[in-house]
Amino acid sequence: MRKNIIASTLILAFASNVFANQNVDISKIQERFDKLKEKHALECSPEEYGMVESYLESLKTENNQSVDSLRLTVKIEDLLTKIEKNINSDKDKDGIPCYKEIELGLNPNIPDVIEKVKVAQNKEPEKLDTGVKEKEAPKTYKSTDAIIQPVRIHFYSNSSKIKKEYLPYLNVVAKYLKTHPDVKVKIKGYTDNIGSKKYNDKLALKRAEAVKQYLIKLGVSPNRIMIDGVGKSEYIVSNNNELDRFTNRRAEFYIINLAE
Numbered sequence: 001m002r003k004n005i006i007a008s009t010l011i012l013a014f015a016s017n018v019f020a021n022q023n024v025d026i027s028k029i030q031e032r033f034d035k036l037k038e039k040h041a042l043e044c045s046p047e048e049y050g051m052v053e054s055y056l057e058s059l060k061t062e063n064n065q066s067v068d069s070l071r072l073t074v075k076i077e078d079l080l081t082k083i084e085k086n087i088n089s090d091k092d093k094d095g096i097p098c099y100k101e102i103e104l105g106l107n108p109n110i111p112d113v114i115e116k117v118k119v120a121q122n123k124e125p126e127k128l129d130t131g132v133k134e135k136e137a138p139k140t141y142k143s144t145d146a147i148i149q150p151v152r153i154h155f156y157s158n159s160s161k162i163k164k165e166y167l168p169y170l171n172v173v174a175k176y177l178k179t180h181p182d183v184k185v186k187i188k189g190y191t192d193n194i195g196s197k198k199y200n201d202k203l204a205l206k207r208a209e210a211v212k213q214y215l216i217k218l219g220v221s222p223n224r225i226m227i228d229g230v231g232k233s234e235y236i237v238s239n240n241n242e243l244d245r246f247t248n249r250r251a252e253f254y255i256i257n258l259a260e
Helices: 002-020 026-038 046-061 067-087 098-103 112-122 164-179 197-217 242-248
Strands: 151-154 183-190 225-231 250-257
Touching: 026 046, 026 067, 046 067, 046 151, 046 242, 067 098, 151 164, 164 183, 164 197, 183 197, 197 225, 197 250
Parallel strands: 183 225
Antiparallel strands: 151 250, 183 250
16 A cells, blocks of 8 residues: 555656646747637637636746646647637538638527528418408517527626627627627626625626627617626536636627517
8 A cells, every 4th residue: 555655656746747847838828729719719619718718817827837837738728629629610500610600790509591491481372362351460479599508708706897808709799680680689697606696686787788788889779688687696617716706707698589
């Protein structure tokens, strides 16, 4: 037993020395991240994007020769690979990769071919003019989620200010809404578990309101934007550390189709 403990200690010490002799090149990691940003990493892979942001901030405060910094680097590289995969993925199976749909102002979560088919199927067959007027049936409207999963942005602690990194993402949302006048967006604000429920309810609503005002500034009608403050509930992850709390501090978008 003692021999095993000694052996494990020696292996750990050896590994630590190996790691310590390696430098973490943060600039190269940042450069790779910046290139993925240009291909709409935020829009196509928001969860991984937020985690990379948080890890990079931690990495910049670490000694770049420490074991912890190298572990962070491995995590970041893995997340960047996932982001790259999501950017080039075809989420809605319509033959168009995510980044290309964003560039075209399309929703990467809605199959554009299926949308066209639905419109064609909803057309009523032509009726012969018999000279007899039929009573018009009342128009019916129904609300359905146009995307299966909500998209989101994240906030700093105790803040409702939109981070500049997310502005291009909101520009895409605004463009989508302006080119699809038959849809509304519902924005829900969330917080982490720090502070009172009353305070966090107000903060959550402020976050949703901040996003609403930005979309209005871009030309989206306020009548098409609904907001809600959820506060200290519906967490994505636990609040055990700063990364988890950052993940939970968010505003989520639910695109709603008004009429079909």
